Amino acid sequence: MDDSICRARAILGTILLGLILTGCASAPTPDNRAEARWMPQQEELETAREQCVPGRPAQMDPALDHVPATDLRREGDMLGPGDRLRIQVVGDDGRLSRAYVIDDYDRLELPGLAPLDTRGKTLRQVETTLAERLVEAGLVRPLPRVVDVSLMESAGLSVPVSGAVFQAGTVRIGERARETLVGQREGPASGDANSERSVAAAIRAAGGARPDADLTRIRVVRGQRWTELDLSGLLDGTRLGDVRLSPGDRVIVPSTACFDERLVRPSPLTPPGIRVYLSNLSRPAASNANSAIGKESSSLPYGTRLLQGLASANCIGGSAMNAHRQAVLISANPLNGRSVVIQRDIEGMLEHAQRDRINPYLMPNDAIACYDSRAMNARDAIALFGEALGSAATAILIDDLAQ
Template structure:
């Protein structure tokens, strides 16, 4: 009988040598790929700090809403978001920028009245006039016999004076007896258009609270308190200001007049004047064109958190749920950077030889240019250079993050595929 042991030993030696060579090759590829810098230009990427403001188009509402041959691909048409640059003037609907009227500087003790507010009118010997009234959609107060009074933007004290003058002019009361007291029972919700450097421009609803269900003592008390009808609340309702916002030059427009408001104190802790709003006001947040990292943190006028879209289809997990990527992983606090998001997506860690050269893709939409930007970073590059903003940018709401397997894992999968094809043929012999 022929001795087969020498052949077996030879095969074992060959397999051992081949295995060692494969390990050495994979180790060398791992070190080379993990240290390889990805040539990916990130200049102008929204999420990385920049020294100079980005030049973007200041969009405007089209002059003609309807025409015979409307260009539907023009981004300036229809409901395209408006951006406002601070190097160009922001004009209100008023033909001239004159000093603000007194009603935009409300009384220190009362919010200005707005359509929908519930008031109680009381006066001595005022049967037929005393009662509870609601300002209509135009902010008009309608009392019996008298013409409607425009109460929008007034303080309760100013409105009481207007009612007294109306009663005297109508010869219903004499000046000595026409004493009117206006009591605010409920401040209504109002809708405010907010545009510019906010995450969700559009018309927002603030102070949305019901007048029912309150304590009787609060209903009967004089006055009403609300911290939801302020300028800061309108910015928060628009999903917060963007990192490129000009926070010390926010534009508030009321009845054709405008004022610039400095809200930097909300983030710095210094005193700030938060203007109360009425229906019909307009808020514009100009853009600096620069990404300001000090604005990327939770606050009263920035998002507390946001959602991102993640994909992590690695070899050890066949789905996102198996890779522990769930709703808690995709909801990140505002101020999260790419490395933190990559850890949340389970892209970092594991077997060093096979995972060190993994890559992370970040896709984001620049809100100033409305262009989609995509950058790619290696995991090892993120870990070793996490302090560089151009390598480790901030993640913004609704960004997309995807993890790609390393070249070693890809080669292993190719080898497995080749074996799957060869195996049926080897069984024939």
């Protein structure tokens, strides 16, 4: 009888030890490729950090001509689809003089005339060409300023944006609500200022400049010409330097291949905020809803770091038994697309004086997960053991401990 009890105790003790050891495991230990980390704060504290040397931007197509930025600033805006024009013809009885909209094919159509191609033309160029057409058609006499063409409203335009932005691609800028359109409330008017048809607006629409962007060498391509802009002054308000864009323009944001934390904050060139995915199933929460994780807690200002994100996910504070919880940050290297998983001891970061060196910045679409402490995992293992073996096993353990 005593032997059977001893064997039972040994078996139960072995099972209990295995469960406890299994339960003591906390967050997974991630293994990342060497090229996955791109932010200095993603490294471990004891890792030696090399100084990143910014790279030079790629060479432009030699077929394109480089021009000073002042040349583009001096040019009038090119007309494009959706622009509204007011045309006044001298001596006209109202047949030709009215408002017109340039169609999707860059054509301006007036009664009695063949469609006028406005692609790549400024307002004054269209006015000159239209006057020549009217004289040739015999609709007006060749008088000075026989036609007056004025801009009532500049429409939005599509701009391809590539390079060191979070969402490279073709973006729409300069779109406005109908109630704000010129002439909708004030009646006939001339002149328009669409401040959202700019390089900065295009970069923001493409998700904003990444921390590796070279803001001193932003390229704008217009036709067969290109220029280089220094928009770094928009970050601190020291200078403007922006350029209004025209239909057909392209924007290229070069990369330095280096992380610059000065760019990780809201500005006219960077995102105002980011969306982060949060998961907190640690004790006592049984779901994200119980952890009070909602839309507001997962929408954070750009420049938020991991510790602030953990506080937003309610992963900081609470029972001392659940101290030294683990957190995992899932991110991606935008330079090569490699995913990177960073593990941190939450209380260890709070206690360490060098926490800023290991507290990564959060990027758009990052994910944060919280894990219970080892003590809580061991507690769950013991509880699971008790539930599985019932009161008899518990009595044996108590008797064993009493001896």
